[in-house]
Amino acid sequence: MSSPNIAILGATGVVGQEILKILDEKNFPFNEIKFLASARSAGNQIEFKGKIYTVEEAKPEAFEGLNIVLASAGGATSKALAEEIIKKGAVMVDNSSAFRMEPEVPLVIAGVNDDDLKKHKGIIANPNCSTSQLMLPLKPLHDYANIKRMIVSTYQSVSGAGKDAIDDLIEGTKAYLNNEQYDPKKFKDYLISFNLIPHIDSFVDYDYTKEEMKVVNETRKILHLSKDVRISCTAVRVPVHTSHSESVSVEFEKEITPEKAREILSSAYGVEVVDDVANLKYPTPIEAAGKDPVYVGRIRKELALDNGLAMWVVADNLRIGAALNTVRIAEKLVEMNLF
Ligand SMILES: NC(=O)c1ccc[n+]([C@@H]2O[C@H](COP(=O)([O-])OP(=O)(O)OC[C@H]3O[C@@H](n4cnc5c(N)ncnc54)[C@H](OP(=O)(O)O)[C@@H]3O)[C@@H](O)[C@H]2O)c1
Numbered sequence: 533m534s535s536p537n538i539a540i541l542g543a544t545g546v547v548g549q550e551i552l553k554i555l556d557e558k559n560f561p562f563n564e565i566k567f568l569a570s571a572r573s574a575g576n577q578i579e580f581k582g583k584i585y586t587v588e589e590a591k592p593e594a595f596e597g598l599n600i601v602l603a604s605a606g607g608a609t610s611k612a613l614a615e616e617i618i619k620k621g622a623v624m625v626d627n628s629s630a631f632r633m634e635p636e637v638p639l640v641i642a643g644v645n646d647d648d649l650k651k652h653k654g655i656i657a658n659p660n661c662s663t664s665q666l667m668l669p670l671k672p673l674h675d676y677a678n679i680k681r682m683i684v685s686t687y688q689s690v691s692g693a694g695k696d697a698i699d700d701l702i703e704g705t706k707a708y709l710n711n712e713q714y715d716p717k718k719f720k721d722y723l724i725s726f727n728l729i730p731h732i733d734s735f736v737d738y739d740y741t742k743e744e745m746k747v748v749n750e751t752r753k754i755l756h757l758s759k760d761v762r763i764s765c766t767a768v769r770v771p772v773h774t775s776h777s778e779s780v781s782v783e784f785e786k787e788i789t790p791e792k793a794r795e796i797l798s799s800a801y802g803v804e805v806v807d808d809v810a811n812l813k814y815p816t817p818i819e820a821a822g823k824d825p826v827y828v829g830r831i832r833k834e835l836a837l838d839n840g841l842a843m844w845v846v847a848d849n850l851r852i853g854a855a856l857n858t859v860r861i862a863e864k865l866v867e868m869n870l871f
Pocket residue numbers: 541542543544545546547548568569570571572573574590604605606607609627628629659660661691692693694695696849850853854
């Protein structure tokens with residue numbers, strides 16, 4: 533097994549920087565590494581493993597000789613460059629939503645549906661952050677009791693919307709407290725500081741948002757669920773820097789007690805149960821930030837559903853929701869000899 537030549541496309545962004553950190557932490561084996569971004573950042577320097585690299589503009593020729601491209605530069609960039617990347621012989625692990633629902637593109641959470649990687653034709657899609665963190669706890673519960681119906685409410689941090697959104701929370705909050713004017717870069721219609729915005733991405737059919745429908749459609753694709761499994765989601769942006777939280781209510785085909793769910797989740801890959809209400813132990817976004825596991829707590833019987841289970845799922849959206857799963861997929865590509 534040889535080490536791949538890799539590139540991070542979108543290396544200067546929030547997700548790109550997190551990918552860099554995780555490659556370093558995991559000591560990911562590579563032969564050569566490149567850092568790509570737009571013309572705006574070309575020429576900037578990035579330090580990685582004690583070496584200084586110059587950021588290059590993501591022009592077609594930049595992909596020459598590469599084996600794996602870890603892309604987090606937005607859907608338009610991924611769409612514009614995919615053909616060139618594949619033509620040059622590399623596999624693109626893409627964080628954007630551009631290809632997620634294409635039937636021939638595997639949509640993968642490492643440790644959940646790794647076999648789907650074998651079907652790739654040059655592009656592998658990384659799911660949306662709010663779907664990603666749900667898959668690791670849902671998969672073993674589904675294997676045990678079969679999901680019949682699910683209702684999810686998300687409480688999504690601003691880092692999920694990129695650099696500008698983080699600035700709006702931090703600078704906007706300072707300005708609000710100082711009674712000063714702040715010109716928002718991302719949240720232009722409603723203030724994000726001291727507020728909640730029940731709207732992420734554009735509105736589509738039945739007044740759901742694209743973000744909400746990503747949870748519905750991507751969950752079905754990753755867990756190979758039939759259309760009969762009914763799922764709905766409400767996605768809300770909250771004034772939290774990092775980590776998304778989700779209130780999840782699931783109806784299963786057979787009964788699953790909270791005790792059984794805790795037992796299953798305690799040994800599930802990538803999941804950590806934090807559920808001891810007597811001692812006020814449950815997951816929160818600040819505690820989850822910067823960590824790898826998907827934390828699950830408040831596990832209880834869902835009173836409104838048959839064979840129902842309710843839980844609270846919290847994870848770092850930049851890690852399992854994007855960068856960590858991207859790197860885990862790259863590790864699988866190396867392990868399974870798929871690049
Ligand atoms: N944030 C999350 O939690 C999250 C989770 C899952 C998926 N994603 C997805 O990941 C992608 C990146 O998100 P982000 O939050 O990291 O955004 P971001 O902080 O705004 O970073 C965007 C990155 O893309 C680069 N870029 C923009 N236009 C480009 C172009 N034409 N050619 C080459 N590079 C270009 C930027 O380079 P410059 O420095 O040159 O502008 C920057 O490195 C998006 O598709 C997003 O939907 C994000």
